[in-house]
Amino acid sequence: TIGILLGEGEQVxxxxxxxxxxxxxLSDKIRRGDRIVKVDCEDVHPGNIVDLIRGSDEPDTKVTLHIEREGKRRPVQVRLMRSDWASVQAKRAMFESLELLGRMGGAQPLWGP
Incomplete structure (x- = not known):
């Protein structure tokens, strides 16, 4: 997995x-609202985007996303290495724990809206 949650319907x-x-x-290169227009070299549409992003879904395989971002004139390319879901879940738990500790100390959120 690369850990992206996509929109639904026309926003997929x-x-x-x-x-x-x-x-x-962790790449810090993908933002909420980015539109994925290609995965590797294939154009995406609602019917194929999930399968293209998943690919083989083997950890340590690479995928390149071509992203349109508001305010940018050309698509941005982001190359990511897929990770296993268990590893992502463990890191997510760590981030959530840090977030909770930060809130207890009055810090601003590390991530999210």
Whole structure:
């Protein structure tokens, strides 16, 4: 997994969230609202985007996303290494624990809206 949550319906090609601790989150190159237009060299549409992003879903395999971002004239390319879900979940738990500790100390959120 690369840890991207996509929109639904007509918004399926748009990033809704990057899972904390995931390759997408840790890259700091993908943002909410980004529109994925290609995965590797293939154009995406609602019927193929999930399968293209997953690919073989083997950890340590690479995927390149071509992203349109508001305010940018050309698509941005982001290359990510897939990770196993258990590893992403463990990192997510760590980020959530840090977030909770930070809130207890009055700090601003580390991630999210």
């Amino acid at each position: 090609c748009f990033v809704q969230e990057c899972v904390p601790g995931s390759p997408a989150f």
